Amino acid sequence: MATAKKISETQETSLNDKKSLTSGFLNFGSWRKNIAKSYGKRPNFYKGGFVLVLIIVVLGTILWFNKGLIVAGNVNGQIVTTPQFYNKLVKADGTAVFDSLVQEILIKQEASKKRIKATKEDIDKKVAEIEKGLGGKENLDVALTQNNTTMEQLRDQLEIQILVEKILADQIKIADSEITKYIADNKATNPDITRDQAQQQVKNQKLSDKFTTWYNDLKAKAKIYKFF
Numbered sequence: 001m002a003t004a005k006k007i008s009e010t011q012e013t014s015l016n017d018k019k020s021l022t023s024g025f026l027n028f029g030s031w032r033k034n035i036a037k038s039y040g041k042r043p044n045f046y047k048g049g050f051v052l053v054l055i056i057v058v059l060g061t062i063l064w065f066n067k068g069l070i071v072a073g074n075v076n077g078q079i080v081t082t083p084q085f086y087n088k089l090v091k092a093d094g095t096a097v098f099d100s101l102v103q104e105i106l107i108k109q110e111a112s113k114k115r116i117k118a119t120k121e122d123i124d125k126k127v128a129e130i131e132k133g134l135g136g137k138e139n140l141d142v143a144l145t146q147n148n149t150t151m152e153q154l155r156d157q158l159e160i161q162i163l164v165e166k167i168l169a170d171q172i173k174i175a176d177s178e179i180t181k182y183i184a185d186n187k188a189t190n191p192d193i194t195r196d197q198a199q200q201q202v203k204n205q206k207l208s209d210k211f212t213t214w215y216n217d218l219k220a221k222a223k224i225y226k227f228f
Contacts, residue, residue: 090228104160106218111163118162126158164211172206174199
């Protein structure tokens with residue numbers, strides 16, 4: 001009986017303690033009332049706080065899944081920050097890289113205006129021509145490795161080349177006499193050249209010359225700003 005009484009007293013004490021806790025800092029109902037009352041007095045404060053917390057959470061999530069925005073690498077435990085890397089890159093070759101991006105963007109914009117596209121089939125055909133010219137896929141892979149270029153990068157470059165060819169197609173005219181002259185001029189170094197190959201070479205030369213004038217004019221009319 002004494003033991004039962006002690007257990008009863010213990011349970012009663014525990015129950016009282018729980019009631020005390022519930023009526024104290026775990027009384028969520030009381031919390032909600034207090035927060036609601038405070039919110040009514042200072043709604044802008046709470047709204048601002050909520051927005052700030054939301055921004056911090058969003059930024060934290062972005063930075064967690066995109067560490068490259070802040071950290072470029074790690075060397076024996078020493079962090080290389082992205083700003084450090086970016087500054088070095090800009091000083092080393094920033095202008096050339098920027099000009100290359102400008103050229104790519106302007107060409108794509110002009111192609112879009114004219115509703116001109118470089119299809120997958122167009123690019124595949126160009127890759128096949130390069131493979132044939134180099135003597136097969138293995139040789140192409142070796143060439144890509146030697147030039148520190150991936151197949152994806154090559155396809156991107158070919159896309160731009162195809163867009164330029166299509167944009168300037170109606171401005172490139174090749175006469176038979178030009179093909180014959182090219183074969184004669186290059187007979188010593190390339191005695192097996194065909195007329196189709198010679199025509200392509202003449203076309204490439206004319207395209208290169210025309211592109212320079214066309215692109216310089218396009219760039220001169222564009223609104224380009226640099227912030228570095």
